[in-house]
Amino acid sequence: MSSFKEILYSLREYPATTRRQPLLDLVDELRRYRGTRQSLEEKLDELIQLLQTDAEADRIFHTYLNKQIASKNFIRLLTESGISPRHGFFSELFGRIGDKIFPLVSDKSEAMDLLEDMFDHRSDHEWVNEIDTEKWALLFDQLNFKREKYDFVADSFYEPVTTSMLIIGNRIASLGMQPQIITRLPHFEQYNSPFLALSVELNQFIHGLSVNKWSADELKEWSRHIMVLISQCKENSVQLWKVLKKRGVSLDLVYSLTQINQLLTRLPALLHLIVPEAEKSASIHTAQLFKELVTAQHLKHSIRVLLRSNTQLLAYQVVERNSHTGEHYITNTAREYYIFLLRSMGGGLIVAFITWMKYAIYDLHAPPLTEGILNGFNYAVGFIIIYAAHFTLATKQPAMTASALASSLEEKTVVGQNLSATANLIVKMVRSQFVSFIGNLCIVFPAAWLIAYGYYSLTGQLIVDTEYAAKSINDLHPFKSFSIFYAAIAGLWLYVSGLITGYFDNRIDIHQIPRRIRDHQWLKKRLPLRVLIKISRFTDNNLGSLAGNFFLGFLLALTTTFGVITGLPVDVRHVTLSTGNFAMSFFSLGSHIPLSMMLFTLLGILFIGTMNLAVSFGLAFFTAMRSRQVNFMQSRELIFLVLGHFWVSPGSFFFPVKEKQQIK
Numbered sequence: 001m002s003s004f005k006e007i008l009y010s011l012r013e014y015p016a017t018t019r020r021q022p023l024l025d026l027v028d029e030l031r032r033y034r035g036t037r038q039s040l041e042e043k044l045d046e047l048i049q050l051l052q053t054d055a056e057a058d059r060i061f062h063t064y065l066n067k068q069i070a071s072k073n074f075i076r077l078l079t080e081s082g083i084s085p086r087h088g089f090f091s092e093l094f095g096r097i098g099d100k101i102f103p104l105v106s107d108k109s110e111a112m113d114l115l116e117d118m119f120d121h122r123s124d125h126e127w128v129n130e131i132d133t134e135k136w137a138l139l140f141d142q143l144n145f146k147r148e149k150y151d152f153v154a155d156s157f158y159e160p161v162t163t164s165m166l167i168i169g170n171r172i173a174s175l176g177m178q179p180q181i182i183t184r185l186p187h188f189e190q191y192n193s194p195f196l197a198l199s200v201e202l203n204q205f206i207h208g209l210s211v212n213k214w215s216a217d218e219l220k221e222w223s224r225h226i227m228v229l230i231s232q233c234k235e236n237s238v239q240l241w242k243v244l245k246k247r248g249v250s251l252d253l254v255y256s257l258t259q260i261n262q263l264l265t266r267l268p269a270l271l272h273l274i275v276p277e278a279e280k281s282a283s284i285h286t287a288q289l290f291k292e293l294v295t296a297q298h299l300k301h302s303i304r305v306l307l308r309s310n311t312q313l314l315a316y317q318v319v320e321r322n323s324h325t326g327e328h329y330i331t332n333t334a335r336e337y338y339i340f341l342l343r344s345m346g347g348g349l350i351v352a353f354i355t356w357m358k359y360a361i362y363d364l365h366a367p368p369l370t371e372g373i374l375n376g377f378n379y380a381v382g383f384i385i386i387y388a389a390h391f392t393l394a395t396k397q398p399a400m401t402a403s404a405l406a407s408s409l410e411e412k413t414v415v416g417q418n419l420s421a422t423a424n425l426i427v428k429m430v431r432s433q434f435v436s437f438i439g440n441l442c443i444v445f446p447a448a449w450l451i452a453y454g455y456y457s458l459t460g461q462l463i464v465d466t467e468y469a470a471k472s473i474n475d476l477h478p479f480k481s482f483s484i485f486y487a488a489i490a491g492l493w494l495y496v497s498g499l500i501t502g503y504f505d506n507r508i509d510i511h512q513i514p515r516r517i518r519d520h521q522w523l524k525k526r527l528p529l530r531v532l533i534k535i536s537r538f539t540d541n542n543l544g545s546l547a548g549n550f551f552l553g554f555l556l557a558l559t560t561t562f563g564v565i566t567g568l569p570v571d572v573r574h575v576t577l578s579t580g581n582f583a584m585s586f587f588s589l590g591s592h593i594p595l596s597m598m599l600f601t602l603l604g605i606l607f608i609g610t611m612n613l614a615v616s617f618g619l620a621f622f623t624a625m626r627s628r629q630v631n632f633m634q635s636r637e638l639i640f641l642v643l644g645h646f647w648v649s650p651g652s653f654f655f656p657v658k659e660k661q662q663i664k
Contacts, residue, residue: 003029004047008057011064018071020114022064027118034127041135051142058142065143066156072111074160078270079167081112082296083262089255089306096303116297125298129291136287157273162206165270169202172233172263175256184243194232195260201226209274223275233264250510330425331432334656340432344439346391348576351440352447354382355580356455359463372561373554380553387542387549394433394440394576395494395612396552423641430653437609440576448583462588469585473597476578478604483573487608490572491615493555498620501548514540575609 007025026047033043051058085092106113119128175181176195205222208214214222237260269292272285299305331337357378361371386393452463464472475481508514514536517523523532556572563570582601586593646653 004050005054005057008050008060008064011060012056018067020068020108020117023068023114024118031121031124031127034123034130037130037132040127040131044131044135044139048138048142062143068114069111069156071109072114073109074111074157075164075167076110077112077115077293078160078164078266079171081115081293081300083266084255084259084306089252092255093303093306096301096306099301100303112297115293116300119294119298125295128294133284133287133291136290137281137283140283140286140290141281161270161273162209165202165267166206168263168267168270169199172260172267173199175260175263176233176236178256180250180253181240181256184240194229194236198226198229198233201229219275223271226271227268230264230268233260237261237264330428331435331656332428337431337435337656340392341435341439343390343392344394344436345443346389347386347393347436348440348443349447350382350386350389350391351393351444351576351580352451352583354378355444355448355577355584356451356463357382358577358581359584362468368561368564372558372564375557375560376554378553379557380550383549383553384546387545392436392439394436395491395574395609395616396497420641423638423645426638426642427645427652431656433613434654437575441579441605444576444580445583448580449587452584452587456587464584464588466588466592469588472581472585473589473593473601476573476582476601476604476608477597478600478607481604482569482571483578483604484607484611485569486571486573487575487611488615489559489570490556490574490608491612492619493552493559493572494612494616495619495623496555497548497552498616499623500551501544503544504547505544508540508543513543573608573612575605575612578605578608 004026007022007029011022030040030043030047033039051061085095106117108114119125173193173195176193205226208222237257240257269285269289272280273282273289276282276285331340358375361374361378364371364374366374383393385391455461455463462469476483478484517536517539518529518532520532527535556574556577559570559572562568582605649657651657
């Protein structure tokens with residue numbers, strides 16, 4: 001006797017029981033064969049054949065299943081499973097965190113909870129989806145639920161399905177007519193909204209089902225009409241996504257759009273249970289919906305899925321603004337290359353003064369937190385001056401240029417595309433980073449040394465006392481200190497500052513700050529229009545970058561403070577700032593620095609710069625690729641193309657070349 005038969009025959013005396021354990025046992029018996037698709041389908045075939053050949057087992061199972069269905073509420077399963085709840089993103093996020101700590105109590109009257117209990121193993125949704133949809137459809141065909149009242153749907157499911165369709169239609173209308181959506185699709189106020197029209201049409205359709213005896217052709221005509229409205233709603237949703245990419249986006253708006261798209265996906269699945277598509281049976285649609293619901297129930301508590309599905313567009317908006325900024329950090333011609341070199345040298349000069357101010361703040365011997373805040377202002381003001389003067393700070397660009405590279409790769413996701421343009425972009429990026437690195441370091445070292453020399457000549461005092469100078473140099477040793485790890489932390493903050501820049505740019509877009517400034521009545525009475533236009537343009541073009549530089553300064557400074565206060569090995573090392581520290585410490589110690597220490601310090605600075613670049617670029621590139629959902633399949637070809645070019649023309653990675661020397 002098979003295990004399936006044992007389970008079913010155990011119900012012989014009480015087939016109308018509402019106990020769920022026999023159903024869990026049936027799923028558990030199938031789960032034991034989840035190793036391969038073939039064994040799973042063979043086991044499911046065994047259950048189907050048992051029901052086909054054993055009338056007693058079939059009778060018992062039908063009686064038991066009908067009792068289970070009659071005792072369960074299916075509306076929440078059909079309208080909520082796989083659909084984001086009505087409350088906002090953060091409420092749902094904290095709710096899921098709470099559910100992880102204190103799991104919800106199962107409601108035995110809910111089909112949603114029964115399905116979750118049936119498929120409660122981590123991999124259940126995987127093996128359920130591995131089984132062919134047609135195979136599940138055969139099982140649902142064999143169940144053969146009664147259709148006495150309605151020809152087009154089983155009696156047991158008429159009320160749940162039609163009521164769920166009405167609920168979903170009303171939710172779509174409610175979400176689609178929110179002010180934050182109407183203002184971005186203004187034609188809704190002048191013409192009929194498809195979201196509202198869909199809800200009205202569904203109400204008429206469901207009402208007609210209950211009072212009319214429609215033919216199959218009439219049902220199909222209604223179905224076609226409803227599907228047209230669903231298609232129009234989806235088109236408006238797509239249009240809204242495009243508008244958001246231009247005008248900024250908020251998590252609440254993304255959450256609402258996600259809900260609309262989920263509901264627009266669920267509605268056809270329910271409609272096709274009543275009016276199947278021409279090429280598919282009702283059982284096929286039932287099987288597809290069953291697999292979707294099992295997967296949805298498995299993922300309903302997943303924090304990762306919630307974050308991924310709702311932050312993708314926000315991340316896209318952040319890195320998209322960075323990609324436009326990143327294009328300014330990539331040199332294409334020899335003239336741009338040397339201009340970029342001069343800008344980098346200017347950045348190195350400002351950093352020399354930042355370093356001087358850092359040691360002046362240290363000499364105040366202020367409490368750690370006060371010193372950290374003062375250093376934060378020192379760094380922030382210095383970085384803002386670098387930005388305002390159109391100078392460049394080495395390692396600040398990777399977070400921007402990574403987005404530009406991801407944008408290029410997004411255009412090459414079609415296999416067979418010519419990758420030479422992307423490869424050339426990589427070469428230009430490496431070259432631009434190199435010249436920025438050189439420009440910063442070739443100025444910051446002599447400028448910082450000259451400042452230390454000038455200060456000593458005027459006052460007779462060292463900017464950095466010999467004891468602290470020795471400590472500063474030891475802190476740059478690549479193997480006897482945590483300098484490489486600290487450089488990675490600095491790279492992380494460089495990446496975060498890029499995100500902050502994009503975030504503020506996005507907030508400016510979504511709240512239309514430049515337009516508000518131009519149309520501000522109080523300002524218009526007191527300032528000329530041309531001044532307001534200049535202020536609005538400055539805000540639009542610069543506020544995000546100013547915020548990013550401001551926060552970068554405090555992130556770098558307060559990380560050191562955090563390490564001092566807590567005693568943890570936490571600090572930052574930035575290549576240009578570290579070079580300035582080395583220059584002033586070198587002046588204080590002079591010939592007392594052994595040659596070996598000098599060489600190790602230079603090696604440490606090289607490692608710090610490499611780690612700054614690698615971490616900031618790597619994180620920004622990963623974020624940009626994920627935000628665009630790019631699945632780039634030609635990585636090997638691109639890598640070989642770049643390496644091949646390096647073999648043929650290594651100089652092009654460091655110095656500008658003529659167009660004929662570029663990758664073809």
